[in-house]
Amino acid sequence: MKIGIFGAGHMGSAMIKGWIKSGVVAPPDIIVQGGKRGTARELQQSLHFTLTNNVADFKAVDIIFLAVGTPAILPILKDLHEELDGLTIPIISVSAGVSVKEMQEITGQTYPIAQAIPNTPVQINQGMTGIVYPELISEDHQSTMNHSLTILGELMEITEDKIGIFGTLAGCGPAFVDVFMESLADGAVLNGMDRDMAYHVAAKMVSSAANLLLETGKHPGELKDGVTSPGGTTIKGVTALEKEGFRYATINAIDTIMKS
Numbered sequence: 001m002k003i004g005i006f007g008a009g010h011m012g013s014a015m016i017k018g019w020i021k022s023g024v025v026a027p028p029d030i031i032v033q034g035g036k037r038g039t040a041r042e043l044q045q046s047l048h049f050t051l052t053n054n055v056a057d058f059k060a061v062d063i064i065f066l067a068v069g070t071p072a073i074l075p076i077l078k079d080l081h082e083e084l085d086g087l088t089i090p091i092i093s094v095s096a097g098v099s100v101k102e103m104q105e106i107t108g109q110t111y112p113i114a115q116a117i118p119n120t121p122v123q124i125n126q127g128m129t130g131i132v133y134p135e136l137i138s139e140d141h142q143s144t145m146n147h148s149l150t151i152l153g154e155l156m157e158i159t160e161d162k163i164g165i166f167g168t169l170a171g172c173g174p175a176f177v178d179v180f181m182e183s184l185a186d187g188a189v190l191n192g193m194d195r196d197m198a199y200h201v202a203a204k205m206v207s208s209a210a211n212l213l214l215e216t217g218k219h220p221g222e223l224k225d226g227v228t229s230p231g232g233t234t235i236k237g238v239t240a241l242e243k244e245g246f247r248y249a250t251i252n253a254i255d256t257i258m259k260s
């Protein structure tokens, strides 16, 4: 599979790394057009994908991703669509801020163009990506889109009205968990643990607790109850978190983004 991508910033580079790490896509089969910052050129030295400045090179790929900031999506799409000149190569934008309908105003309603929201764990093929398909799409085009994204982890079809909250939970969420893990490790360092060990133990604990939830299908409250022994240490920690409004702070982080 040949994949074209505009933008090799945080998201674009995470996707490129995931495709390469999977072994399914050969590095030279990833055609990358970077911006002015030079991140794509720098990354090309170690990842060996094909770097281009020529939009015409995107005519030779199976699928094209737009992984640039929201304001750049529609201008790039306009140039790209003109260059493709009747070729219907599926396009996926990963911008949280541009809808399928807005993109279809450029491409027309029958063009295979989708909006997907990946997250940074795509770089280790453990992403959680949501996708909004256009109303009309052929099985072939949908299958090409799905193939390129399932390489990067789990893919979930999302309706247009839920893509905002999906992006907030799955796309922004890794940063919240990172802050949580950093804080857990700080607490451990405060009490004498080596920093490296603290990050490792915090990360392993968070990923194994998440896997336990996924594998058992139990309610998170039930899993929490299983850790809090009567009169034990855990309930003291949970009480301290509740005193500081941990649940409210977390709920409010999601809600603040949705209201922004």
Ligand SMILES: NC(=O)C1=CN([C@@H]2O[C@H](COP(=O)(O)OP(=O)(O)OC[C@H]3O[C@@H](n4cnc5c(N)ncnc54)[C@H](O)[C@@H]3O)[C@@H](O)[C@H]2O)C=CC1
Pocket (backbone or CB within 6 Å): 006, 007, 008, 009, 010, 011, 012, 033, 034, 035, 036, 037, 038, 039, 067, 068, 069, 070, 072, 076, 094, 095, 096, 097, 117, 118, 119, 120, 171, 172
């Ligand atoms: N960072 C994340 O975890 C996620 C980001 N996204 C979306 O991904 C998009 C990119 O976000 P980030 O990677 O975080 O930002 P970023 O600022 O790290 O990367 C954007 C890249 O696009 C490049 N660029 C700008 N104009 C260009 C052009 N005309 N042609 C080619 N490249 C161009 C810039 O040089 C930059 O390297 C945004 O639309 C964001 O909503 C979606 C889900 C998660």
Ligand SMILES: O=C(O)[C@@H]1CCC=N1
Pocket (backbone or CB within 6 Å): 096, 167, 171, 172
């Ligand atoms: O912070 C942002 O705007 C993007 C969208 C989801 C994750 N990062």
